[in-house]
Amino acid sequence: MARRNNRSIRRLSLVALAAVAGLVLAGCGGSNIKSTTTASGKSCGPFNIAVNPWVGYEADAYVVGTVAQQKLGCQVNYKNLKEEVSWQGFGSGDVDVVLENWGHPDLVKKYIKGNHTGQDAGPTGNIGVIGWYVPPWLAKAHPDILSWKNLNKYASKFKTSESGGKGQFLDGDPSFVTNDEALVKNLNLNFKVVYAGSETALIQAYRKAEKNHSWVIGYFYDPQWFLSEVPMKKVSLPKYTPGCDSNPAKIACDYPKYNLNKVVATKFAESKSPAYTLVKNFHWTNDDQNLVAKYIAADHMSPTDAAKKWISANPDKVKAWLQGT
């Protein structure tokens, strides 16, 4: 027993020795790790971008972030956060910029007008549209459904197990204020608002409906990568006029168009960081964003790779953003 033990110990030691020798040899050959020098240029330092959880926003964030990293030598930190927590981070210095803001009057009131921890940094160039959408097959089969006046005619078709005998109106993403319960009530529609609960659930519902030609109507928005997969059709609501949405309980009009804008932390704006100039200059179109979003969502590229691809194809736009940095 003892001898067998001794022998196997010796064998093990040999194996280990060989392993050690191999590793040491491997360590001797080839390239050694050199310490990195920080990128040249003006001092940028850390740059904290909030990344809100939708793909279009990711496109904005990673394009701006990649430019800041490559051209300005910033140390970019992407922070995955929902809107409300992002704005909360302005005051503590955790977040420097929110790159795609959809209105959010409540947050504007609290953080820009209220405690001044955040400030507007201009439009992104993207126009946000919110509204009621149906899948394309439905719009084609029943073109008159695209006006709200005809919705009651089809209400029974939209009935599901969730809608309590009425037509189901799918409301969605909890991130955004919706007026849909008020709209259904004030337009006397025979519908019930059912909360899908997440963008993922909404998209899956629309995808399923288009594939199986089933009836669905719900809340959606543009720019959105999913529209390039299934071009959902917008249902017209009574026209938006300024102030028609001032009393939440009485709303009976469409959503306004949103000039999506950038919001930055006041501390960041006053820091003279070149990244702030980049953020102020950043401006692109819905098509630009949809393209990068498509790279991410449909082509499964990593957000950084998607951003690099777009940046190398659009040097002029990027150059314009870098003016004054």
Add this chain to the structure above:
Amino acid sequence: MSTTVTRPADTSPVQEEQPRVESHRPTHTFARLAVVVAVWVLGWLVLRGHQTLALPGAQLTSFQSWLNDVKNSFDAARETNVFFKVIGGLSDGLNWLFTHLQYLFSTPAPGRPVPEIGWVGVLALLVFTAFALAGVRSAVLVLVGTLAFGYLGYWRESIDTLLITLLAVAICVLIGVPIGIWMARRKGVSASITPLLDAMQTMPSFAYLPPLALIFGIGTASAIVLTVIYAIPPLIRITEHGIRGVSEGAVEASQSLGCTSGQQLRKVQLPMARRTIVVGINQCMMAALSMAIIAAFVSGPGLGVPVTQSLAALDIGGSAVSGGLIVVIAIMLDRTTTAASQRGEILARAGSGTRRMRRIVLVVLAVVTVVAVYVSRLRLSAAQFPAHPALQRPVSSFISSVTDAVVNAIEQVTTAFANIVSYGLINPLQSVLASSPWWLSAAAILALAYVLGGWRPTVTAAVCEAVLLGVGLWNDSMITLTTVLVATIIVVVVSVVLGVTMGRSGRTDTILRPLLDALQTIPPFVYLVPALALFGVGRFTAIVAAVAYGVPIATKLVADGIRGVSPTSVEAAESSGATVWQMITKVQLPMSRAAVVLATNQGLLYVLSMVVIGGLVGGGSLGYFVVAGFSQDQLFGKGLAAGIAITALGIMLDRIARHAAARHGRA
């Protein structure tokens, strides 16, 4: 009593039980339950739709607005308050610690393109640790798992998740074990802390994420605190249980030998409770790991980030790969801690030769590890995980295409099934619970609590109902209660069927157990998209998610119960010619009744913890409000109120089930 003469009572796990003789009480109970339900349904028929206390989605009660105000004044006090300064220092410390751990193991250290220790070094360290603590099998498992981190393309995220889990567990042990000991020694402390632990385990994290991020800042510190809040209760409870479980005889003996209280703890109670405490640490680790996804919502590092990003792009394969790595980490940690807890005894029994041999192997491995670490600091190829073969994309597109094929094949059937259950079971039940006047439902629930469990759970239920009314979400609570009840019923049925099969057949057990382990640790976010594709948006999908999460634990408990039925009873039944069906229904199930009751209880709690996830797929009501409150500033109060309501529902159901079990569970 003859058995106790030959072996002491505390070491005999199998007690000779006699098949239970049906007493008359259950029949009475059923009759009384039937009366209560009949009265409820009659009242509903007459009065439905009145006084249901339904509250529109965007409307807030004054209590909920008050919660908003509290949060806002909290927010405003951030700059000046001393409390924030102290906590700020604490979270700065946590962040500093974690950043430096990252520089060591996962992210490029300052001035270097790579971390201080490269992948070869990290791999060697992990394998060495597993071998030293738990032995060869764990070491191999850790080796394979860790290589999977890299080849599946999430090296850094996986190491971050591992680091954050271990750091959180270390904090839990530092705080939790002393509290557990304290609770074991003082009844009063135990009684006052237990409700707090209940709340920490049942309150959905989304409900308090915004204020938590406000206090601890966005990032790692919040993620760690969040993880500790959820993971520490099981450790405290199990430690308390372990210390309490140390045999009276040993404690008395130590007292009569003149041990001080401290000596008694260090020399008797802690060593004897060691194995139980390790089980507690194991449970704590699993709970900590289950927070990996939620942590990503406050910008915590780790695998939660790719899981949520894949979810936003509905990339089933991507979320399955990154979520699957969480399962890999769970299995690595679980098997290693389990083996480590059994190791001490195995080693103690082993001969001196084996021990010497082991020592030599350890020394050799240590040398290899040191060299590996050294090399990984010098050579780029030993520092950066090789980019090829990159398995991430092939694996994830394979998973996506298989899922798509399955969905396409069975979608019609599953959607139809979802409709049948929704119309046939969920809707009628919800109608009785939620469309009855609130006072009728409230009284009926109290009556049921009394019939099932006596006056004590009735008092608890009354308090919980008062909370539901107070937070202004009565109607939504009843809707959520419906889905919770339906999901629990399905969990019990499925787990009894699976558990009986597993308990009776070792082979089925071997096949099913790893599946159950995976289902229990895989983040639910991973299967939300396929579930939506199969069942559509709605309460049924929420129920499916809850069932998938609740079934594994309940099944394991039932299987253990069936296996624990004394062999003599089984043999006796066999020799008297019982059929398989008779064996199951007359012998095995009745005799493992306590296990079934425990499975129901645990299944219920697991289902309840999925209410919020259900809100993401159309479950509506409380779950949705919690998510909405997390996302929208003006709904924060409503979300927190919904979180409180979920906790109240949980405590109410738990207490009723527990007292009912104590009454009817044992013969």
